[in-house]
Amino acid sequence: MASEALDHVLRPPLPWRKESLTECGLDPASFQTITRDEFIAKVKDLGQKRSAMTTCMTCWDTARRWPTWEQDPPRRLSREVKWGGHGDDQFTRELYAITALIEAHREEFDDYLAGLETTVSLQERRRERRAR
Ligand SMILES: [Zn+2]
Structure with missing residues (x-):
């Protein structure tokens, strides 16, 4: 073989x-x-x-x-912060780009966040109801 x-x-x-x-x-x-x-x-x-x-x-x-x-987005990101592998420059540029995009679309970003918070609290309420 x-x-x-x-x-x-x-x-x-x-x-x-x-x-x-x-x-x-x-x-x-x-x-x-x-x-x-x-x-x-x-x-x-x-x-x-x-x-x-x-x-x-x-x-x-x-x-x-x-x-x-x-x-698990936070843990996936912490891997990137800790070990990188693509060179620090690329990750740093990506973070600047993400920041710039958020600044350019501030309202959209805030609305999206608020939507996520609502979704999470709905899921929690449903879970609590099922637990009872
Ligand atoms: Zn390998």
């Missing part, structure tokens, strides 16, 4: 970014990669031991430690 290349897992990108590195920090163009969902499916299908034999261990550990943006 030919030696199988290890699968590296793609790091779930920040929602405003198109490209991403692998979980272990490599350029995906030069390595065999799978998505986070494919990784989860692979572990489910093959089991932990067998899937670990064909997966980069750094990617394995990192994919299990860090949430996606959809799961």
Whole structure:
């Protein structure tokens, strides 16, 4: 059997970014990669031991430690702040761009926030009602 290349897992990108590195920090163009969902499916299908034999261990550990943006935006951001990987300049520019967009659309931003707060409090009320 030919030696199988290890699968590296793609790091779930920040929602405003198109490209991403692998979980272990490599350029995906030069390595065999799978998505986070494919990784989860692979572990489910093959089991932990067998899937670990064909997966980069750094990617394995990192994919299990860090949430996606959809799961937990603050923790996904804290990963970016702590480890970056795209170079500090890009992340800093992104933060300036986000700030500028909010300033340009202040009312829309405030309305959207108010909408989110209403949604959250509705969800809480529903949860409380179900708990009773
Ligand atoms: Zn890797």
